[in-house]
Amino acid sequence: MASQTEENYLKALYSLSVGKNEVNISELSASLNVSNPTVNSMVKNLKTKGLVKYEKYKPLSLTEKGRKAAALIVRKHRLTEMFLVEKMGFGWEEVHEIAEQLEHVNSSKLFDRMDELMDFPLVDPHGSPIPDRSGNISESAYEPLSKFSVGRKVKLAALGHSSTEFLKFLNSRELSLGTEIEIKSIEPYDGSMVLSYQNHASETFTKAVCESLLVERVG
Known part of the structure; x- marks a missing residue:
């Protein structure tokens, strides 16, 4: 099981990879607000776990295993945001920080139940697509x-x-x-x-x- 920090890296890589396959270390560093050496160290760890493809001085990318793991983190985040808005009456501007915490809960059963209670929404409160249980996602053409x-x-x-x-x-x-x-x-x-x-x-x-x-x- 990935640590919370590892999950944050995977999610950041997933977000930065939209529309392209590779991400530079400097991009990931800026996104996470950490130094390049710190990113390099974590990326090596993720590579060892088979979650990223990386060679020194070259861009990195998620492996299929890493992409699925990242998509499932995004799923938990977006389902949480939708649940907070639809079932608990939160405003769409209030839910991000709460979802940032709950996305690290290791219980697929909890999030599948959320999904079911909301009749399987396709998007979150901001219109972003929610990955399914297998990590598949249908990107919009807006x-x-x-x-x-x-x-x-x-x-x-x-x-x-x-x-x-x-x-x-x-x-x-x-x-x-x-x-x-x-x-x-x-x-x-x-x-x-x-x-x-x-x-x-x-x-x-x-x-x-x-x-x-x-x-x-x-x-």
């Missing part, structure tokens, strides 16, 4: 709102990131998953967008925010 043009109607389906500050910002704008949005105008200079949704006839969002709003087309 696109950033910033890629769409004026007049387009879309629906907010997921978030590019889910920091507490970002979620609180979206709360303040009354913008949540499932909200239908119409792009009213785009500022040529900085790419900011004026959006219309629900009771908001005209709300301006920066390009950076729009890049983190993942949407699907409506109609």
Whole structure:
């Protein structure tokens, strides 16, 4: 069984590997906020356990064993977040730190029961897909709102990131998953967008925010 620190490394590698197969030591170091020598030491340990592929001075990647182990950690995290929101009434901005702790609980039975009680949700409260019991995951094909043009109607389906500050910002704008949005105008200079949704006839969002709003087309 992997230690909590090892699980944190695996989850970070899993996240950094989305859309690519290999990760640099420096990327992993920055993600975990630890030094390169510390990362090197842990990576060697994970390699010994058959969880990563790594050669000195070269990028590293998860083995199939490591990928599955990481996916199951992500599963526990995302199921916990969904359970806290759906069954316990937490806000989507309140659940990350709690899930960070519970993801290390070594009980597949507990998380399978959570899954069952929620009727097997496919995504977490932020729209990120939840891996199944075997560690398989169906990645979504949503696109950033910033890629769409004026007049387009879309629906907010997921978030590019889910920091507490970002979620609180979206709360303040009354913008949540499932909200239908119409792009009213785009500022040529900085790419900011004026959006219309629900009771908001005209709300301006920066390009950076729009890049983190993942949407699907409506109609």
